[in-house]
Amino acid sequence: MNIAITQREITIRGWTYDCTQQDWFDFLGQHTLWTIPNNAPFNLTEADCLFVSGGTGSERRIVLSLWLYNYLLTSQLLEYVMEHFL
Numbered sequence: 001m002n003i004a005i006t007q008r009e010i011t012i013r014g015w016t017y018d019c020t021q022q023d024w025f026d027f028l029g030q031h032t033l034w035t036i037p038n039n040a041p042f043n044l045t046e047a048d049c050l051f052v053s054g055g056t057g058s059e060r061r062i063v064l065s066l067w068l069y070n071y072l073l074t075s076q077l078l079e080y081v082m083e084h085f086l
Contacts, residue, residue, distance in 0.1 A: 038060040
């Protein structure tokens with residue numbers, strides 16, 4: 001399964017990084033994990049699952065999260081979930 005996961009944004013010594021807690025890779029190790037960058041385009045069409053992870057709410061991360069929620073609400077993925085699981 002292809003799992004896309006958001007990342008927290010941290011700044012160390014003036015440099016900003018996207019980072020993912022290592023436990024996610026242990027927890028989802030049998031799957032393909034795609035980390036979603038906070039500042040670059042990302043294609044979700046091949047993702048089977050989306051995890052919006054916790055962490056600090058930088059402006060870029062908030063914008064990304066809102067885009068992801070909008071994508072979910074306007075995609076056929078939501079119809080599939082409602083039809084098959086609810």
